[in-house]
Amino acid sequence: MNEAAVPVGPLNDALLALRLFLMAPVRLGGLSLRGGGPARDLVLEKLREDGAELRRIPMHVDDERLLGGVDFAASIASGHKVRQRGLLEEAAGCVFVVPLAERLPEAIAGRIAQELDAASMAGGFGLVLLDDGIEPDDRPPSCLLERIAFDCDLSRVASLDVDDAGKSIAIEPDAVALLDDRQLASIAATASALGIPSVRPMLFAAETARLHAALNGREQPDENDLQIAARLVLAPRARQLPASEPEPAEAQNESPAERTDDGSETSEGKLEDIVLEAAAAAIPPDLLAQLSSGKANRNAAGSGSGKRRKSALRGKPIGVRPGVPRGGARLTLIDTMRAAIPWQALRRRQRGEDRRLIVQKEDLRIRRFEERAARLTIFCVDASGSAAAARLAEAKGAVELMLAQAYATRSEVALVAFRGTAADLILPPTRSLTRARRALAELPGGGGTPLAMGLQAAREVALSAEARGRTPHLVVLTDGRGNIAADGSASRSRSGQDVEQAARAIAAHGVEALVVDISARPGPDGPRLAELMQARFLALPMADARKLHAAVRAATPSRAA
Amino acid sequence: MTLPSVLRNTRLAKPLPMPHCCARKPKHMARFPFSAIVAQDEMKQALLVSAVDPAIGGVMVFGDRGTGKSTAARALASLLPPILAIQNCPYGCSAEDKERFPDVCGTGPIRKRPVPFVDLPLGATEDRVIGSLDLETALRSGEKAFEPGLLAKAHRGFLYIDEINLLEDYLVDLLLDVAASGENVVEREGLSVRHPAKFVLIGSGNPEEGELRPQLLDRFGLSVEVRTPTEIDDRVEIMRRCAAQERDPESFAEEWAAEDEKILRKVARGKKKLATMQVPDEILADCAELCIAVGADGLRGELTLMRGAKALAALNGAKAVRREHVIAIAPSALRHRLRRDVLDETGSTARIERALGDLFG
Numbered sequence: 001m002n003e004a005a006v007p008v009g010p011l012n013d014a015l016l017a018l019r020l021f022l023m024a025p026v027r028l029g030g031l032s033l034r035g036g037g038p039a040r041d042l043v044l045e046k047l048r049e050d051g052a053e054l055r056r057i058p059m060h061v062d063d064e065r066l067l068g069g070v071d072f073a074a075s076i077a078s079g080h081k082v083r084q085r086g087l088l089e090e091a092a093g094c095v096f097v098v099p100l101a102e103r104l105p106e107a108i109a110g111r112i113a114q115e116l117d118a119a120s121m122a123g124g125f126g127l128v129l130l131d132d133g134i135e136p137d138d139r140p141p142s143c144l145l146e147r148i149a150f151d152c153d154l155s156r157v158a159s160l161d162v163d164d165a166g167k168s169i170a171i172e173p174d175a176v177a178l179l180d181d182r183q184l185a186s187i188a189a190t191a192s193a194l195g196i197p198s199v200r201p202m203l204f205a206a207e208t209a210r211l212h213a214a215l216n217g218r219e220q221p222d223e224n225d226l227q228i229a230a231r232l233v234l235a236p237r238a239r240q241l242p243a244s245e246p247e248p249a250e251a252q253n254e255s256p257a258e259r260t261d262d263g264s265e266t267s268e269g270k271l272e273d274i275v276l277e278a279a280a281a282a283i284p285p286d287l288l289a290q291l292s293s294g295k296a297n298r299n300a301a302g303s304g305s306g307k308r309r310k311s312a313l314r315g316k317p318i319g320v321r322p323g324v325p326r327g328g329a330r331l332t333l334i335d336t337m338r339a340a341i342p343w344q345a346l347r348r349r350q351r352g353e354d355r356r357l358i359v360q361k362e363d364l365r366i367r368r369f370e371e372r373a374a375r376l377t378i379f380c381v382d383a384s385g386s387a388a389a390a391r392l393a394e395a396k397g398a399v400e401l402m403l404a405q406a407y408a409t410r411s412e413v414a415l416v417a418f419r420g421t422a423a424d425l426i427l428p429p430t431r432s433l434t435r436a437r438r439a440l441a442e443l444p445g446g447g448g449t450p451l452a453m454g455l456q457a458a459r460e461v462a463l464s465a466e467a468r469g470r471t472p473h474l475v476v477l478t479d480g481r482g483n484i485a486a487d488g489s490a491s492r493s494r495s496g497q498d499v500e501q502a503a504r505a506i507a508a509h510g511v512e513a514l515v516v517d518i519s520a521r522p523g524p525d526g527p528r529l530a531e532l533m534q535a536r537f538l539a540l541p542m543a544d545a546r547k548l549h550a551a552v553r554a555a556t557p558s559r560a561a
Numbered sequence: 562m563t564l565p566s567v568l569r570n571t572r573l574a575k576p577l578p579m580p581h582c583c584a585r586k587p588k589h590m591a592r593f594p595f596s597a598i599v600a601q602d603e604m605k606q607a608l609l610v611s612a613v614d615p616a617i618g619g620v621m622v623f624g625d626r627g628t629g630k631s632t633a634a635r636a637l638a639s640l641l642p643p644i645l646a647i648q649n650c651p652y653g654c655s656a657e658d659k660e661r662f663p664d665v666c667g668t669g670p671i672r673k674r675p676v677p678f679v680d681l682p683l684g685a686t687e688d689r690v691i692g693s694l695d696l697e698t699a700l701r702s703g704e705k706a707f708e709p710g711l712l713a714k715a716h717r718g719f720l721y722i723d724e725i726n727l728l729e730d731y732l733v734d735l736l737l738d739v740a741a742s743g744e745n746v747v748e749r750e751g752l753s754v755r756h757p758a759k760f761v762l763i764g765s766g767n768p769e770e771g772e773l774r775p776q777l778l779d780r781f782g783l784s785v786e787v788r789t790p791t792e793i794d795d796r797v798e799i800m801r802r803c804a805a806q807e808r809d810p811e812s813f814a815e816e817w818a819a820e821d822e823k824i825l826r827k828v829a830r831g832k833k834k835l836a837t838m839q840v841p842d843e844i845l846a847d848c849a850e851l852c853i854a855v856g857a858d859g860l861r862g863e864l865t866l867m868r869g870a871k872a873l874a875a876l877n878g879a880k881a882v883r884r885e886h887v888i889a890i891a892p893s894a895l896r897h898r899l900r901r902d903v904l905d906e907t908g909s910t911a912r913i914e915r916a917l918g919d920l921f922g
């Protein structure tokens with residue numbers, strides 16, 4: 001078998017991952033296929049060809065259907081409790097396909113994750129997540145990604161040429177020897193060099209290496225198997241780039257003692273390097289770009305928290321409507337009975353039954369709730385040279401103070417900074433102080449003032465937040481003197497026009513805004529900007545972080561009741 | 562329209578099968594043995610201490626995914642000796658519980674049952690957690706009956722909530738209130754039920770994905786920070802043990818049974834010893850001094866510190882509480898209670914360790 005000839009590419013990797021996954025769906029948990037299109041269809045076709053039993057879990061599945069529970073309609077018709085079996089229960093040994101996995105509600109994902117944990121010990125199922133997200137943060141729930149072995153990105157597959165030598169499984173996977181210590185160590189070292197804290201990927205990688213050995217008829221997993229495992233399992237989860245020196249960073253910084261007896265371990269060192277190299281070479285290009293710019297130094301899917309909120313479950317009750325209590329919606333008993341009582345005499349006669357109360361499906365009433373949208377405060381901070389460095393520190397402090405309270409006010413904070421010739425979303429909407437602090441610490445200052453770009457970027461954040469059901473509130477900290485135009489050219493007049501346009505766009509969209517003038521001598525620019533944005537204006541020439549925070553809070557209108 | 566008269570007589574449902582979401586997991590499922598967990602000593606210590614003295618008030622585990630949080634919590638539950646409970650009681654009441662809550666308990670002989678371990682799913686609804694009106698009975702006969710929820714199931718055991726920071730706030734409030742009071746009071750949908758619900762709350766979460774309100778943190782007795790071991794040897798050992806467990810759970814469990822048995826005896830001895838454990842005055846003074854030095858808010862810190870040290874001493878089989886016990890438990894007991902200045906980046910653990918060094922160095 002000439003393995004060197006196996007073409008490397010996302011599509012081939014995905015097909016290989018699929019083949020390995022189908023050999024042991026339960027042990028590997030599943031795979032995620034990102035990006036729609038013909039490449040994914042091809043992989044799915046292979047999946048169907050394989051003959052494994054496939055079931056779909058639609059997004060709107062409710063708890064009862066997923067895990068089993070009371071069948072309401074049947075229960076009412078028969079007058080006693082009728083249980084239905086859940087999808088997961090019904091289909092042990094099945095492969096579940098989850099379409100639009102990036103939009104799967106956290107609640108359902110949490111249930112599936114729990115079942116995956118339980119299933120890895122008894123019976124079980126495998127998952128295929130179809131991820132149609134486009135934005136980097138638009139990922140399937142992290143609790144699921146964590147529990148599946150493969151995460152394949154097919155979104156930039158250009159050619160559909162595949163090496164379709166449908167290998168049959170050469171030997172039984174269980175016949176393959178367990179990895180020896182040297183091999184396990186190479187996986188562990190690679191994982192820590194890539195900054196992967198979780199243990200699960202390491203276990204998946206070890207399993208993958210064995211399965212790949214089985215696929216190729218080897219009873220003893222070798223270097224090649226480990227490389228494949230690192231490429232398929234570890235690389236997509238990288239959180240940091242391995243140190244440029246061949247030795248993993250961890251071994252240098254934290255445990256120098258470990259490598260003292262180097263004489264006997266030269267071969268181990270080599271194996272580690274080979275595996276690490278294979279993983280590093282396979283880190284997806286966009287992740288690589290993020291990692292090298294230091295922006296994505298965090299859990300890839302960590303931002304999924306708290307974004308989606310249920311609405312039929314919680315909030316201010318606003319009356320009842322007919323409906324079946326499912327998916328967490330609550331039955332209101334009194335209203336249900338009120339609806340059923342007028343018909344009792346008729347129903348008894350019709351059915352010839354003598355039950356005390358005959359309730360039919362159409363009598364059921366469920367409660368509706370109104371939920372208040374969470375607030376997102378977007379700080380748009382001028383980090384240019386004209387806004388002195390000290391003011392930047394104050395702005396950072398104010399953001400941290402806002403965040404410290406974010407939990408109590410159920411709000412999120414985002415931060416857009418503009419300097420030089422660009423505006424960046426430094427901190428995507430979050431409630432996490434830990435994350436915010438890290439993002440803020442890395443925020444540099446100095447350079448020109450691309451105010452127009454900053455406003456545009458802030459507006460985009462506001463719009464996307466609104467689309468997710470948030471109420472955005474924009475706080476712009478600037479001196480109002482933009483000197484870089486929207487296209488990056490250093491023209492004060494063009495810049496002025498662009499700022500005006502961007503400000504008007506914000507006003508047109510009706511985003512609540514506050515302009516804080518942080519220049520030492522407030523001029524006419526700040527108020528003018530506020531007017532264009534139809535925003536409130538605040539001049540704070542002498543504020544510290546706490547004062548700024550208090551001012552922003554005071555100027556923020558109380559949440560709509 | 563008034564309430565239909567058929568609704569007026571409340572009665573409790575017959576003992577029902579447990580709500581399906583927690584009954585689904587087979588009881589005999591082989592769990593990873595507690596003693597086979599590599600490293601993570603602080604977490605193991607905190608869990609064992611809370612098993613010795615459930616009154617400490619639960620454990621909060623901070624850490625990344627895949628660091629063995631749930632594995633440890635689950636392992637602990639299956640490690641503990643079975644409890645004696647009334648056979649048909651939906652709440653698993655002991656004979657004493659029955660005296661306090663005579664209305665709700667079932668009847669029947671006392672039987673052994675395993676310590677309950679309830680894994681609260683992220684999307685759990687209020688109904689499922691606190692219990693709800695039994696719709697079957699209500700719709701069929703118009704009688705109000707109570708269908709116990711997950712809180713009932715967790716009585717005398719553990720309630721584990723993964724990613725507690727993502728759980729909806731009102732549910733967290735509710736859970737902490739019940740955990741603190743030891744009983745679940747349901748007053749809604751025309752129900753009025755009070756049943757025992759004493760459990761050790763174990764929460765876990767990653768602070769990167771959302772903060773937990775300080776008020777809620779304060780309610781947890783102990784908190785620990787877990788990290789994956791960075792030593793390659795430890796990591797290799799983890800992989801080796803997991804592979805062995807997956808291969809043959811039964812023989813793996815057997816291999817560790819002796820170790821687990823040791824821990825079990827240690828906990829049982831500790832529980833017995835706890836009642837008579839003395840806390841010398843100078844230890845109380847140590848606790849108070851330490852709390853003042855680190856600036857822990859409220860009295861809860863001191864109380865937990867003292868209780869934790871006492872339980873740890875009992876667990877270790879000491880005659881009396883000594884300073885070393887206070888020092889060993891202090892980071893877990895106080896870490897989450899420090900007043901947080903958002904502009905100060907020093908970690909809580911570092912502040913406690915500094916204070917420990919200054920005071921007792």
